[in-house]
Amino acid sequence: MTKKINIYLSHNMFDYDNGDVLKFRKDAQDKLEANGFHCLWLYDMNDFKRGLLPEEIIGRCYGILSVADIFIMLDADIPGCGKIFEMKKAHDLNIPIYCVWQKEGRINDWINYYSTEIFSNLDKCIEYLKINYGH
Numbered sequence: 001m002t003k004k005i006n007i008y009l010s011h012n013m014f015d016y017d018n019g020d021v022l023k024f025r026k027d028a029q030d031k032l033e034a035n036g037f038h039c040l041w042l043y044d045m046n047d048f049k050r051g052l053l054p055e056e057i058i059g060r061c062y063g064i065l066s067v068a069d070i071f072i073m074l075d076a077d078i079p080g081c082g083k084i085f086e087m088k089k090a091h092d093l094n095i096p097i098y099c100v101w102q103k104e105g106r107i108n109d110w111i112n113y114y115s116t117e118i119f120s121n122l123d124k125c126i127e128y129l130k131i132n133y134g135h
Contacts, residue, residue: 004036004037005036005038005129005133006068007032007038007039007040007068007069007070007072008039008040008064008065008068008070009028009029009039009041010071010074010082010083011080012080012082012083013082024075028072032072035129040064061082062089065089065095068095069095069096069133070095070096070098070129071097071098072100072125073098074100075102076108076115077100077101087111091114096116096117097114098116098119098128099111099115099119101119102120102121
């Protein structure tokens with residue numbers, strides 16, 4: 001039996017309507033899991049309503065990230081503070097970092113520096129993962 005590869009999905013939480021961000025995340029998770037990967041975390045509406053303290057949010061993110069095999073930033077071309085800190089933490093934990101950068105032109109230097117690979121869309125990232133992680 002092949003070990004499920006645990007993926008931490010990172011993306012902006014605040015540039016979307018709450019329902020849109022959940023759909024964006026769920027669509028990516030569904031694609032990855034249909035290809036044999038396991039996504040570690042799914043937000044639900046209660047996370048937006050509970051008013052979590054910063055230490056709860058960051059502690060939970062870093063705790064889940066610490067058991068990930070792969071880090072994927074779904075929207076690397078859209079600025080966001082939290083996902084950059086998550087990316088740096090993944091780097092410190094020696095977790096491969098895969099980013100989806102959909103804009104044309106130059107890729108941000110910080111994304112370039114920390115990424116293991118960068119893809120123009122999630123489907124290309126999934127194809128790469130299937131080849132390189134045996135799924």
